[in-house]
Amino acid sequence: MGKQTNRQSRKRLSDVAQSLGVSITTVSNAFNRPDQLSDKLRQHILTRAEEIGYRGPGVEGRLLRTGHAGAIALYIPEPLTYLLEDAFAAEFLSALVDACQQRQIGLLLLPAVPHENSDKPRPPVALDVAAVDAVIFYGIAKDDPVIQRAIDRGKPVIGIDMIDQDGMISVGVDDVDGAYKAAQHVLAQGHRQIGVLALPTSRQRIDRAATPRDFEQATIRFPQDRWNGYAKAFAEAGLEIENATMQMVATNSVSKGCAATEKLLAVPAPKRPTAILAMSDVLAQGALQACAANGIEVPTDMAVIGFDNAPFAANIGLTTVSQNPSEKAEIAVRRALGEEIHTQRLPTKLVIRKTA
Amino acid sequence: MGKQTNRQSRKRLSDVAQSLGVSITTVSNAFNRPDQLSDKLRQHILTRAEEIGYRGPGVEGRLLRTGHAGAIALYIPEPLTYLLEDAFAAEFLSALVDACQQRQIGLLLLPAVPHENSDKPRPPVALDVAAVDAVIFYGIAKDDPVIQRAIDRGKPVIGIDMIDQDGMISVGVDDVDGAYKAAQHVLAQGHRQIGVLALPTSRQRIDRAATPRDFEQATIRFPQDRWNGYAKAFAEAGLEIENATMQMVATNSVSKGCAATEKLLAVPAPKRPTAILAMSDVLAQGALQACAANGIEVPTDMAVIGFDNAPFAANIGLTTVSQNPSEKAEIAVRRALGEEIHTQRLPTKLVIRKTA
DNA sequence: TTATGGAACTTGAACGTTACAGAACAAGTG
DNA sequence: CACTTGTTCTGTAACGTTCAAGTTCCATAA
Secondary structure: HHHHHHHOOOOOOHHHHHOOOOOHHHHHHHHHHHHEEEEHHHHHHHHHHHHHOOOOOOOHHHHHOOOOOOOOEEEEEOHHHHHHHHHHHHHHHHHHHHHHHHHHHEEEEEOOOOOOOOOOOOOOHHHHOOOOOEEEEEOOOOHHHHHHHHHHOOOOEEEEOOEEEEEEEEEHHHHOHHHHHHHHHHOOOOOOOEEEOOOHHHHHHHHOOOOOHHHOOOOOOOHHHEEEEEHHHHHHHOOOOOOOOEEEEOOHHHHHHHHHHHHHOOOOOHHOOOOEOOHHHHHHHHHHEEEEEEEOOOOOOOEEOEEEOOHHHHOOOOOOOOEEHHHHHHHHHHOOOOOOOOOOOOEEEEEEOOOO | HHHHHHOOOOOOOOHHHHHOOOOOHHHHHHHHHHHHHHHHHHHHHHHHHHHOOOOOOOOHHHHHHHOOOOEEEEEOOOOOHHHOOOOOHHHHHHHHHHHHHHOOOEEEEEEEEOOOOOOOOOOHHHHOOOOOOEEEEOOOOOOOOOHHHHHHHHOOEEEEEOOEEOOEEOOOOHHHHHHHHHHHHHOOOOOEEEEEOOOOOOOOOOOOOHHHHHHHHOOOOHHHHHHHHHHHHHOOOOHHHEEEEEEEEEOHHHHHHHHHHHHHHHOOOHHHOOOEEOOHHHHHHHHHHHHHHHOOOOOOOOOOOEEEOOHHHHHOOOEEEEOHHHHHHHHHHHHHOOOOHHHHHHEEEEEEOOOO
């Protein structure tokens, strides 16, 4: 009836140690540092552990002691379905899992925190209680309060394609340059009226016409930077602001891209665009659909360039700006694990296919 | 120079407690159980905690004390890309994340454990060190050693669509019945030569003709059960074994389904199938492609039925057996969290569209 | 007045592990 | 022989939290 006769309780290192008359440390070493003891004793301990039903060093104690969780978190702000709808996002997610795979660490998908009504005792959310070594954010707005909450945890916080922020490590491609190259390409072909399909620049998402002002005040980085890239090329080519027509979509989906393109095409003749720059391949695909529906030939009557070089882009012959998701994921994971690599924005490449 | 002047070390409950002259427990309660102390003191503690830079109760201590990690693991046996290629699998994954979302718990994607060469000191893998409350396996073979390894951890282990096993909780649909209904449907239409596109029945995956024996010896459940469902209907309709032609694919992809169907079509006239039962919608889509390529009209010249009712099935008018991924995910998560719900195999439904 | 009961707080003990500093002993070196 | 070096093992102290079982105090009822 002593405490060690505790019936069903999980066996621990000390149980094994006691049953063999060796120290706890030695048993720990038998499992974690084979070089710290003789092979003979080690085998002895291992078999004995098996006998008494010890399951090996438990996670809880180790975590408390070492502080190393062996996992990093990825915050999922919306239903995963939405994310997977975007082929490029899905590709990035896969790359992230692969990067973790190689290092044998887990990737924890963190559900969105529910809206806080006030500053009442906030209920414990996964973001707060998860045992991870770092948190990665992907494609959320700079002013999302969840970011500060993660930073407060004291572990590294990585922002993918996000606006720089104190306490957060930024990883992303050089969107300005990528967009610049795309715009240059159509301008070089003589186009002077350009349509832009833009992604949301802030958390409030509605389908509408966009203005340069929207991009200035953006809280999401890459639509801002991509616009800046386009604008830079426009300026260099001497285009006026009236030469560009912008539509912003609520979500990155083919149907939204199609609908937004219809609006671009509705503009009367002189200002009607002859080229469309889409901020994603998904939107570009929508643009192609709209063109097809309206009997507009691509690329003869209309040039279309996407962004991302998503897997399907090659199949549909889409000219686009390529970014490397594996590289992005790899760097994100390395930085999450504390590696101090010095990186600028990752490079992009213009991939010329059939649509422009 | 005392230990509390430890400079940069993370603040803890005791630091706050000491600085206010209250007990550690009270500070803990201030964060976790507001009802255990007066509001006044609670506010006092909270503001003081802020002042001295305490970040709130840490994960490590809590985990050790409570044993509750607030996350469940999903073992990913192969690159995530492969999983996402299968639209139904992607749908299930999303459903799983959603189910976790609702309960504010994380879903940890666990990388595959590398092949063990011998029983040398096995390196610590994510599966061993991850702090989770349960492990879910999806679509792996019964004899995969990784299962036992998970069971040894002592937390609940859930197997989705897997063969029953000691120490593992099984969740899945009634594949036998679903397949039975599909087969019945084509048999009722008078078809007497049936082609079957089968998914792998064991870990070794190659494209080849399949025999009933393959299904008997299966280590993966649902191909086995689906075959049994088909076979049951065949027997009831008085079909001989020669009336069925089976092809097994190495992976669940459209191209493999297409290639396998080509082989089915290559069978000479009397034994050539007039209906194809595919064990997944993905394979069925491949079958449709092959038919189109060979100028075979569906459903007039060939009936095709899939399985899963993946999202795309509706778009292409595929007749298929529907299973509900949300329900499957929901039950998996509930059982993972220890809920003792009594469930049989989940029901399926035959969805008749254009292809049969 | 004396119970009775509850709210507000405290005490002390785990939870299971690993890091660190060192002890004991053997073996090689000059 | 004394001295170094190395291997093998031990003891102790955290790591930060929560839980069960108190104690104290005050209000209300008998």
